[in-house]
Amino acid sequence: MTKILLRYLNLLVLTLLVVIVFSFTLGYLFPGDVYTNLTGLESKAEALRYLKVDSDAGFFSLFIAYFSNTLVGQWGVSSITGEPLFSEVLLSLPATLELGFYALLLAVVVGLPCGFFAGLKPQRSLDMSILGASAVMYSFPVFWLAMVFILIFSLNLEWLPMSGRVDLLLNVPTVSGFIFVDILLADNIDKGHAFVDALKHLALPTLSVSIITMATLIRAVRRSTLDVMRKPYIIAAQSRGLSSAQIFLKHGMRNALLPILPIMAMQVTTLITNVMIVESLFSWPGMGHWLLQAIYQQDYPAIRTGLLAVAGAVIVLTIIIEVLSRLVDPSREKFDRVAV
């Protein structure tokens, strides 16, 4: 088991290295001076000091300097605001992860039961309606869905707010970057009211992001339940006189879920992409929103850092889910290769 964890760690480190190399080459590919692109500092002297290299440093020693700076969180400064990029990312990445997490949670909470119900009684009307609904859900483009939600629930019905994470007048101080944690930590505010307000802000973005993941999940769970319930061990369990509920809970559900986790690992990329799209529509102060601003303002150091951070987050999440799925599935041989 330790061996497998080490292999995944190896995979993680190598992939992150590749991402850093890529972000380094962006410094050369973007228009403008390499040193400015890598640090965000206008003058070459300051940039060299920031990177701790001499002006005659070659490509390779420049990379080493950039690499060690990246590791310690010296990601340069924004060429527009002059703020350190690391702390800016630290401010907006939690918002993205938070939205992604709730969207995934909603997709799982709704998707798993729907998938199970559909898969247990295939070809019945319940199955057909769930399957139909998931097909429709799957075919909505996420930005269009978000705009429809805004149109209906925010503009016409005026039920839910259309931008931000919480009413700004509430003055919730940022500590962790995760809104509910921050509300809990804050003093001098009406926590109940802030909580409800944050939930209202969360509702539409979460729903828009989770719809596609939910649809994917429903179809995958249905398929897998269908397959598992036909397996000889389910038939054998039936002939031992176990009740349908016992069979499903003890043997069906677990085996149906095992192939789902790797699918979820693949879904993380789609999920984060969708989160970033939805963020800019709802002015959700996350990475997507932030990156878009950086692109508008041609803030190349910020674009470089943003890509680095998002790619890093996706890789870490994917590998975590992969490791989890490996840990819960006893039938995957211990000496299998690792891959994501």
Add this chain to the structure above:
Amino acid sequence: MALLDIKNLTLEIDTDNGWIKALDKANLSVREGEIQALVGESGSGKSLIVRAISGGLPPQMRLTADRMTWRGANLLAMNAEQRREIMRRDIAVVYQDPLASLDPSVTLGEQLEESVPYEFVGKGWFWEKQKERKRIAIELVHKVGIKDHAGVMSAYPHQIASDIGQKFMIAMALVSQPALLIADDPTRGMEATTKVQILKLFKRLNQTKRLSILFVGHDLLAISSMSDSMTVLYCGQTVESGPIKQLQKRPLHPYTKALLDSAPSFRADLPPKSPLVTLPGTIPTLQHLPIGCRLGPRCHRAQKTCVQTPAVRKIHDHFYSCHYPLHTNNS
């Protein structure tokens, strides 16, 4: 009275070529306390009979029967709950592929303990019950000849050898102390000593516990040494059944004779270097079934009448379905 009595069991399967009768008016009757053998070539439908008895057929299979009773109670008229109760307490099945019959994500020990009927564990706190389940499980694992109970119980199905799996499935089947054990090819691929061990266990259970056994298999030598009666299946039709002694001495159906003759170790009077007697041809596939007696194209006694399905005839408790049986005067 027969424990399990099946008359004219027809099982149709929905295939690409429409509904096909994979079992055609099969008859089977297992009496209390006997060991009945069910033999037939590969693909003759033995496992399908087992499936039909255990119930819960997939929607692409359709079952009809004139009679299908368990201790006189009509299995076909029962609701799912009553049927389940019979499978839980009275009938136990060992399926042909033991490793596929085990949940790959749960340890063997857990699966065995889960099968212990709640009546056996008495009252008490759940950990007391758990302990009792464990005790029963270990006892059974030893009984079927697995010595390393700790290793096997904590293993997952993919980690054990297939003969251990076969033994383990027998333990799973015996845990409910059933009245009838249906064992589908339980000794397939086992080495001789292990096989003998299993057969002895069956014989002993049959004698001491009056466990009735429906033994499905190919191994005629093993079958003749332990069974009381035998049912011969060919291509979904039961061609002959009766006490094993009689079937051996005087098979009436040409297929039974060919089957017996094809097992050389089975014939004491075999002269040295004589050619093996076998039927020409192979068992037809379900897509190309002959009408009438399905043995027709391969039968050397076949005549025109054989395109009609022969009715079941009987001499004492010896049943056969053939228009021109062997050893009789009317042929």
